[in-house]
Amino acid sequence: MNKNRRDFLKAMGLSSGALFIDPFEATAVPAEKIINMPPKGLDIYKKRRIETDVAVVGGGMAGICAAIAAARNGAKVVLIQNRSRLGGNASSEIRMHISGSTALRQVWRETGILEEILLDDAVLNQQNAYPMFDFVMYDKVTAEPNITLLLDTALFDAKAKGRKVESITAFCSQTEEIYEITAKHFADCTGDGTLAALVGAEYMRGREAESKWNESLAFPAADEKGMGNSLLFMADNFGKPMPFAAPKWARKFEYEDFRHRGVSSFEYGYWWIELGGEYDVVGDGQKLHRELLAILFGVWDYIKNSGNHPESENWALTWVGMVQGKRESRRIVGDLIMTQRDVQIPQEYADGVAYGGWSLDDHPPAGMDDTSLKPARQVPLKGPYPIPLRSLYSKDFDNLWLAGRNISVSHVALSSTRVMATCATLGQAVGTAMQYAVSKKMTGRQIAGSGPDIEALRQTLLRQDQSILNVTNQDQKDLARNATATASEEEAGHKAESVLDGINRDIKDGKSHQWRARAGSGKEPWIALKWKSPVKVSQVEFTFDTGLHRFLRISGQKVVMDNQVRGVQPETVADFKIEGLLNGKVVYSDFVTGNYYRKYVHRFDPATLDSLKVTVARTHGDEFARIFEIRCYEDRT
16 A cells, blocks of 8 residues: 555544444444434444454455365454455456466366365356356355455555554445454465555565576566456357447557467457556556456457458357456565575475476566567476475564465566465465464464474375375374275275375376275275274265366366366265274264265264274266275364
């Protein structure tokens, strides 16, 4: 926020609290009297004070996953989002792809909370409707009792003292309420780094010089330029001629303008309708919006009326984005700034809590202002790389965390870390870390620097299906680690003991990390865990196969949707029986039907067992029963 705007708001009482009304006094006044009360300047606004463990600012994929992770681990969470819907760049307002490590074409599709959301979307939104994806995200957040969700609520001020952020102030336009939210820990998931900037955290903007970090993909001299914003559109074939007349303000384009920009399909376009890298993407936002609309309609005018695409005759626009998708803004400085080398030549990080795998994908600042340049410089990666916790909090504050495109990275590294699937895993890491920090009364720096604490955090993330490179299950509470596994049958190379090897996906090490047995046609294979002495169990956790080699995301682009399964994933175990036995006698039994999740947690009253048997009755179509991991715990969580 610039100084003039901050001073204006303070003068009006919006940040000083002078015009705030007591929430208890407000609730004592009958609603009709409040409605009929004549306005007196700004005193129509009601104030609500909220105290919480964790405040998450920004409801994109990073913010959603941060809020859910913190809440599921026991923290009270307030999530504020300045739009009427969640999802940020992935929402129906913008409609960007949730891209990430699937670009590697390996088995590194991001799992955890993001996988859960996308599996829900694949099943509940088989019609591939973006507004329904909005609902899937909304339902996932509101299902968590520990989350207070505040939509249409914009951050405009924040207070900090010393090394601690104390509170944030936000305004809800729909209810005319001003929220003052105090929390023990705050997560800046705004994308623009707004909260961090408001409290004075150090941040970076623009492109660093090649010499600063010896980055071969950087530029000779530093500048304030970066990647721009995009507006997307959607169109459909109506089976009859659909004329189009461009508005007068639309830009004009010629054949030569598309020499580096393919116009190969019309239903969803185009990420390269980009502008803003030479602007202030925040301060010049209104101007950028107008220019991007002029470009979008100019591109469609060219498609429809240039004569170079006669196959577009029956096509017409059905949706035009009115909210810009952003790629780059402020990057907050943490204890570690990731650079090109960290992405291309991964090193082991003791505090690695997430990973990336998108190519180094930098876009020229001019965007559509200079169509002689290619719209992107993409350098593919050979494999995934770790992202450390030290890049996910501000070095200047003890309770300010970062998730999304605003983390502590160079401009070159940002070109890979900025994509939404990666940002979602950063959110899950930060949400889990914030709850850990609350429970232990620690800072991010203290957690990252303490071997036992960072390992405890990483094991929690791994248990909750956030894969971390080169980290295996070492959870001392997992009773299954002391069991032996047998099965009714095994496919060659897919032994029962694989469910206990601590690896929950088929990494490329020449081994299988799942038990696999032929199922269907009357066959119901089983796998069993056996303990030498009885144990008390009240929670069993499964990791199933959901086809991590495939894409799993919503898109308006047909070619993307053709490469995935909309609905249940065929490899996944759907129906299965769980039996707990003691001395050969069944002491607990249940039958699960219709599962489609990768991570499934089954809770029951504590039972003393010496063996656990799982019988697979049905998959969602695959000929094999597949299980990556089985865990057992005494306590229900």
